[in-house]
Amino acid sequence: MDEQKAGNREEDNNQKKYAFFPGCLIPIRLPLFEKLSRDFVTNLGVELIDMDFTCCPNYNIRDRNRFLWLVAAARNLAIAERGKLDILTLCGECTQTLKAANELLKDKILLLKVNKELEKINVQYNGTVKIKHILELFYESKEKLTGFVKKPLEALKVSTHTGCHLLRPSAMLKFDDAENPKKLDELSSILGCQVIDYSTKTLCCGVAVFADYKDSVLESVKEKINDIRADALIVGCATCFLQYNKAQLILKTDLPVLHYIQLLGLANGFSLEEIGYNSINRIKNKAFEEKLNITVP
């Protein structure tokens, strides 16, 4: 097993080109995250190819018609396969959908049924594509990532929230330990941050049910925010990013929430303005802002 893992890793490091899958939320609502992601990934020496992808599709389609969900996901996988490329994702939901669909399509009978539908639009999927989230790419490229650090964030204490759709079910997603995720912690400490663990680390942000059960979700967000003893919460998922900003505005709590790509930007020497803190982030905190200017001797 270990040998196989090591083999995969070597193969991954040699891969310099990916089909880029930015999803819907980031290109439409958070284009700055797309811009930062494209720039950092390109600086790792990785080429990103834009392809004719649709929505992954998300759980709204999965809830409505699981077969449609699978066929539409397979269409995306097939388009990457036609270009002989693996997929690089930015969004938690896309990562879960594409990885889960890819696992399910290992069932040859199901694949046959799906391909029958794909015939109508002249594509076929053979099950050869691999899916990688940007944090997985960063984790594999830890040494190069260290080279991006121009301003180590040594005075900053952070806690992390990876995001449900990157973690679970771990048997399918193979991203991190789903009960005790550590990769985002490690990626944050590479940038100089002190990482503070906390007990509600894998608690869901509740965004999917926020519109219909607002008070319940606010209760859960409050529990999480109160549990964190850090200057900022670093998230791996853009949906969680928006949710923790929005919910805290109602709760009137003030824990800054940053997507990892923003934290990487800060460590790379970008200003708060340049990472969207003044335009995208809705929770501002003076103490956090001041800590960014402290250099630990």
Added chain:
Amino acid sequence: MTRINFEFRKKVLEEIPELKKCFQCGTCVSSCYAEKYIGSYSPRKKILGALYGDKEVLSKELWKCATCNACDERCPQGVNPYEVLTKLKNIAVRENICPESFREKSDIIIETGYAFLIDEKVNNNRKALGLKEIKPKESLRFVKNG
């Protein structure tokens, strides 16, 4: 005593045969976000209800699920409750039982290929960052029963 609706039970088991693997341990319940914060949402009871052929399991309550997947992660029997509940939602949607907002959200994806509507402002923001313009994609309606 609970009466079993054999007709509905048969229909559900044809679509969700993994229901039979559930031994009602309740691990899914103690892992469940919806049960803890929203309340009155037990994946275990939904599974038991489906096994009894109880049509009451097809309700808007199914949309209390936050899609956190903790039940799938921890289920010791490989029932994958999240997947089971998704399949129950599929049946509910066919019977026209679902929240109003749900159809709109999924319609946008089916019609435009994107989960959110794209307006001029979106592309202006993208242009300002030097990113390419995006446009609605081909419809996903090519799939039957879409």
